[in-house]
Amino acid sequence: DAGVTQSPTHLIKTRGQQVTLRCSPKSGHDTVSWYQQALGQGPQFIFQYYEEEERQRGNFPDRFSGHQFPNYSSELNVNALLLGDSALYLCASRWGRLPDTQYFGPGTRLTVL
Amino acid sequence: GNSVTQMEGPVTLSEEAFLTINCTYTATGYPSLFWYVQYPGEGLQLLLKATKADDKGSNKGFEATYRKETTSFHLEKGSVQVSDSAVYFCALKQAGTALIFGKGTTLSVSS
Numbered sequence: 001d002a003g004v005t006q007s008p009t010h011l012i013k014t015r016g017q018q019v020t021l022r023c024s025p026k027s028g029h030d031t032v033s034w035y036q037q038a039l040g041q042g043p044q045f046i047f048q049y050y051e052e053e054e055r056q057r058g059n060f061p062d063r064f065s066g067h068q069f070p071n072y073s074s075e076l077n078v079n080a081l082l083l084g085d086s087a088l089y090l091c092a093s094r095w096g097r098l099p100d101t102q103y104f105g106p107g108t109r110l111t112v113l
Numbered sequence: 114g115n116s117v118t119q120m121e122g123p124v125t126l127s128e129e130a131f132l133t134i135n136c137t138y139t140a141t142g143y144p145s146l147f148w149y150v151q152y153p154g155e156g157l158q159l160l161l162k163a164t165k166a167d168d169k170g171s172n173k174g175f176e177a178t179y180r181k182e183t184t185s186f187h188l189e190k191g192s193v194q195v196s197d198s199a200v201y202f203c204a205l206k207q208a209g210t211a212l213i214f215g216k217g218t219t220l221s222v223s224s
Contacts, residue, residue: 004156033211035212040216040217041216041217042117042202042204042214042215042216042217043157043202043212043214044214045211045212045213048211056209056210056211058211090156090157092157092212099206099208100145100147100162100164100206101159102159102212103159104149104156104157104158105156106154106155106156107156
């Protein structure tokens with residue numbers, strides 16, 4: 001059983017560009033959350049998707065948007081990239097009825113130049 | 114608002130030493146508490162959790178007790194190994210909200 005997978009592993013973009021990151025949840029999981037982990041910091045919650053809708057959102061600007069597909073996979077989109085968007089982006093999945101049991105993917109390292 | 118504060122690292126220990134990483138939290142109500150571990154180049158793994166006061170979470174020789182009176186959830190291990198070298202994150206979660214993480218504590222164990 002594959003765990004949470006994310007692609008790509010690494011990504012380099014320039015300021016002003018747009019980026020899309022992808023996440024496939026663990027088998028049987030229907031809820032996906034995205035976190036941003038800046039260097040030397042703990043992860044910060046961006047948003048959560050369930051039943052193809054954004055259910056919760058952290059303190060991130062509208063440049064950050066997402067989508068969940070019928071197969072529960074998810075995308076994170078960031079527009080108008082800033083240098084400060086450089087971070088490790090983590091996807092976490094869980095089954096909706098077990099809110100305390102989240103599984104994290106290995107992350108996508110985004111570098112903005 | 115809710116927050117987690119954990120001791121700053123790095124923590125440097127010799128193999129078989131005793132480990133304590135302090136974690137305190139601020140929250141209304143009764144959050145669930147977690148310790149996650151991040152090995153180099155990997156994502157976060159749940160190490161242990163406790164969902165109510167006085168609960169003790171344990172896994173792989175690590176333990177932490179949910180202390181509501183001191184709002185703490187300190188991580189301990191009696192004898193660390195080189196393979197325990199990683200970054201450890203304390204986190205809390207309340208019903209209907211997302212995980213809130215501390216800044217992480219880097220542990221380095223030498224043989």
